[in-house]
Amino acid sequence: MTDHLLEVRDLHVDIPLGHSTLHAVRGIDFHVDRGELVCLVGESGCGKSLTSLALMGLLPSRARRRAAALRFAGAELTTLPERRMADLRGNRMAMIFQEPMTSLNPAYTIGNQLTEALSRHRKVTAAQARDRAVHLLERVGITAAASRLGQYPHQLSGGLRQRVMIAMALMCGPELIIADEPTTALDVTIQAQILHLLRELQQEFGMAVVLITHDLGVVARVADRVAVMYAGEIVETGPVASLFAAPSHPYTRGLLACIPVPGRTRPGEMLGSIPGIVPSLTGRLEGCAFRNRCGEARDACAGPVPWRQGLAGQAVRCVGAA
Amino acid sequence: MLRFALRRLGVAIAVAFTVSLACFLLLHLSGDLATSIAGPEATAAQIEAVRKQYGLDRPLVTQFADWLWHAVQLDFGRSYYFQDRVIDLIASRLPVTMILGGLALAFALIVAIPLGVIAAIKRDSWIDRLALVIAVLGQAMPSFWFGLTLIIVFSVQLRWLPASGADSWQGFILPVVALGYYATPAIMRLTRTGMLDVLGSDYIRTARAKGLRTGTIMFKHALRNAIIPVIALAAVQLGFMLGGSLVIEAVFSLHGLGYLAWEAIARNDYPVMQAIVLILASIYILLTLGADLLNAAIDPRIRVR
Incomplete structure (x- = not known):
């Protein structure tokens, strides 16, 4: 038995589509330790958002989740009844979404929406909840926090709403x-501030963070560990420094070639791109999902692809990796 | 909020004025009023006498200004037929119609909103289908036919409720159901659509991510947003019910405003007709104004527009 805060083993998310089924997440394993910031990185449609919703138990009703294990702080989430799951949500595990403009209820004040999150899970007086809300608004860098409590979401900018x-x-x-x-x-400009804030809060409160992103620049700046996702699978994982220094999977290398590096990328130089398109996720996928776009593909890529452990906790799923 | 209310009130007064003017002009365009009041057998001299007596010989502008001047003081003149003051006639008839319309709306809301919410939550379940059947039936049945059916079942055969008259509160039950059922389908369908829309929204996902209980999510976060278009619709429906209660009032022999309008039209009682149009228009305008203000109270974004 491990003492990871979050442990995910063989997580699948399937979405039935009339006659066929979309296998959006196809058996991923990863873990997050206390106080650690792990990035899930990948391009649009690779299943990283569905993975995050699956962890929170917030998948759309038609999506199906199954996993060998989904352990959070000792509790097995796959068998947890919805009521107990709701007791965890917003309490011991919380979520921040992509769309700050639409993620707040337009009909209620900021104060109302902040305090209800606390009073749902803790026995607190209205004044205590209010104090906590003011304190945290100040902590996330909102000025005149007390007067913001009476404001409505439409009165705030996107950056403020995300705070x-x-x-x-x-x-x-x-x-x-x-x-x-x-x-x-x-x-x-706001992106960098919010990212910095998240990293700061994570270290200050000793929280674990799973940060979903498609932006490797973000990963490099804040992550402790990275898991690279492609077509519903994790293809490479490891500590951020070693993974960026020595990417083993051709897809990771391709992604890294796509981002400009200040000082190393010369003005006018072409940035890299990965040719081809992501395979369809509706049927069964055999072998390496990346092989139709991979410059180093060989016959063995059509067979089963085992994990290979590298140095310093790096691991990769590639037949060609040394 | 006060500025919003005052601006809406200004618009409401302008609309009431326009409706009165249109009604006045339409009445005068419909033919020579003096001729129709005097009756088919009147001589030319008698028609002229009527014209003078009712002030119809004056220029139209003077007539309208005179009517308006008295109307704003709630003086609508005397009824040609009943000989009573029009305001007294309306005052005696309006309560019946208001009670009927108000109760019918309450009935419609109490049935339609929970049904719409459940249909949205249990989408495609048997209860959603049942709600659809109720809606289609409600829209397909003429209200006079439904009213007569109710009378046959509950008054004639079961003898539970009176078939006509407003002498006791029991007399209101059948007309309220008949009139209210008419407004139920639209309100229910709009509640269902609104709830489905809202339940798919990002802020409901946020509410779930906070671990809130289903009841809190549905009634605090979802219904409050889904109900906004329903309020505007309910106001319009109530307006329709007050104006259209004529049929129900006739079926159930309730002497309300709709019944009075029908009597006035049948007897060329112009002052009564003109007053009823203004009163109904004013009520309609007040209802939509009330709905706007209620919406502004519910949705803070409306207040700034």
């Missing part, structure tokens, strides 16, 4: 925060 969402996730002092592309919908 409110972060404060809301922190209300009960969760052990795990899942942030699904929290900066994607924001202006570039």
Whole structure:
């Protein structure tokens, strides 16, 4: 028995589509330790958002989740009744979403929406909940926090709303925060601020964070460990420094070639791109899902692809990896 | 909020004025009023006498200004037929119609909103189908036919409720159901659509992510947003019910405003007709104004528009 805060083994998410089934997440394993920031990175449609919703038990009703194990702080989530799951949500595990503009209820004040998160899970007076909300709004960098409580979401900018969402996730002092592309919908200047804030809060409160992103620049700046997802599978995982220094999977290498590096990428130089398209996820996929786009593909890629352990905790699923 | 209310009130007064003017002009365009009041056998001299007596010989502008001046003081003149003051006639008839319309709306809301919410939550279940059947039946049945059916079943055969009259509260039950059922389908379908829309929204996902209980999510977070279009619709439906209660009032022999309108039209009682149009228009305008204000109270985003 391990003492990981979150342990995911063989997680699948299937979405029935009339005659066929979309296998959006196809058997992923990863874990998150207390106080650790893990990035799930991959392009659109690779299943990273569905993975985050599956962890929270927030999948759309038609999606099917199954897993060999989904353990959070000693509790097995796959067999937990919905009522007990709701007791965990917003309490010991909280979530921050991609769309701050639409994620707050337009009909209620910020204060109302912040305090209800706390009063749902803790026995607190209205004044205590209010104090906690003011304190956290200040902590996430919102000025005049007390007067913001009476404001409605439409009176705030996107960046401010995302700060409110972060404060809301922190209300009960969760052990795990899942942030699904929290900066994607924001202006570039705000993105860096929010990211910095998340990292700071994570270290200050000793929380574990799962950060979902498609932006390797984000990963490099904040992550402790990275899991690279492709077509519903994790293809490479490891500590951020060693993975960036020595990417083993051709897909990871391709992704890294796509981002400009200040000082190394010369002006006017072409950035890399990965040719081809992601395979259809409706049928069964045999072998390596990336092989039709891979420059190093060989016959063995059509067969089963085992995990190979590398140095310093790195692991990769590639036939060609040394 | 006060500025919003005042601006809406200004618009409401302008609409009431326009409706009165349109009604006045339409009445005068419908033919020579003096001729129709005097009756088919009147001589030319008698028609002229009527014209003078009722002030119909004056220029139209003067007539309208005179009517308007008195109307804003709630003086609508005397009925040609009943000889009573129009305001007294309306005051004696309006309560019946208001009670009927108000109760019918309450009935419609009490049935339609829970049914719409359940249909949305249990989408495609048997209860959703049943709600659809109720809606289709409600829209397909003419209200006079449904009213007569109710009378046959509950008054004639079961003898539970009176078939006509407003002497006791029991007399209101059947007309309220008949009139209210007419408004139920639209309100129910709109509640269902609104709830389905809202339940798929990001802020409901946020509410679930906070671990809130299903009841809190449905009634605090979802229904409050889904109900906004329903309020506007309910106001319009109540307006329709007040205006259209004529049929139900006739079926159940309730002497309300709708019945009075029918009597006035049949007897060329112009002052009564004109007053009823203004009163109904004003009620309609007040209802939509009330709905706007209620919506502004529910949805903070409306207040700034």
